[in-house]
Amino acid sequence: MSHATTSADLLRQNVALDSFNTLRLPARAAWFAAVDNVDGLRAILDDPRIQGLPRLVIGGGSNLVLTGDFPGLVLHVAFHGRTRVQEDAEAFYIRAGGGENWHDFVRWTLEMGWPGLENLSLIPGTVGAAPVQNIGAYGLEMAEYFYSLRAYDLETGKTVGFDKRDCAFGYRDSFFKQAGKGRYLIAAVTFRLPKKWKPVTGYVDVSRELEAQGIAAPTPLQLSDAVIAVRRRKLPDPAEIGNAGSFFKNPVVSAEDHARLAAAHPGLPSYPQADGRMKLAAGWLIEQAGWKGRRLGPVGCYEKQALVLVNHGGATGADVLAASVAVRLDVRARFGVDLEAEPVFVGSA
């Protein structure tokens, strides 16, 4: 059966986005399409009905706050496939479609014997979303093993390659959250996984977990299992309770501000940065400000990790915004520190 793909097949109107955002916020897209190939994407973007409308690219929706209905076209990335594209003396080069589930991809690499990404196990979301905010956990950021990506430029209609430098990765940050915001659909990402492997076990939660399991020299899969155990203990599962992971970035302050805060607040956790500044633990600040486990309407700070805002049921984007503002104001009043939200806010309201 031959059947050319047309946009009429792919474009849907007035689609609920509740299941496309892990905070489970109610919102609708005026237009919606799941795309799994470039020809289909082109057909959609040429459709006269959506010309001039705003566009939003959604992966797993795990870093997204929908503050209202979206008046334009939502493109759900469904590019699939996982493959070893190359191997040299030093490394394996592994590519995955932007729509692949991140955790499944990580476990697959480990099972195939290509370690490196194990500390990033169980992070919700997709492969294509991972570079956007340079996901990180337990002493590792995705940027470390990122090699290149292929993206579709929604403005020019061209497919573009990005290497690591082009992506301008930072702490939970990249070109795709800054100058390139909203412009690209990440179709595939390639990782460079060095053959020389060394476990990253410096993070205290992980080393304690391994110790408790009596593992002195973990294999990549054992390290992945330990990370999974730690995450399950501390972080809410989006399948059970709506959340978007850490809701705030850990703030970085000057050495002087840090000295002032540390003197006034014994026990303040802090991490020295390469530039002499200090990173603080937002979760600690929020807990000290009295917010751990506390609610404002249907939204609250998770009882086991104050850095995570959770939807206890029935929350809207406005409720999430209100709770996040209340937390920020209290932290600012108590510590003089400004918290910056980690997820991306989108919507008409």
Ligand code: EPU
């Ligand atoms: N803390 C508290 N109370 C809390 C939460 C944390 O006192 O409610 C303290 C902890 O005791 C610890 C410090 O704050 O001393 C740091 O906490 P933790 O190690 O749990 O990590 P985090 O800084 O809260 C970051 C990432 C997480 C990542 C973990 C582990 C950010 C914004 N968050 O959290 O990433 O899993 O480290 O590496 O950088 C995410 O980005 O969505 C995310 C979950």
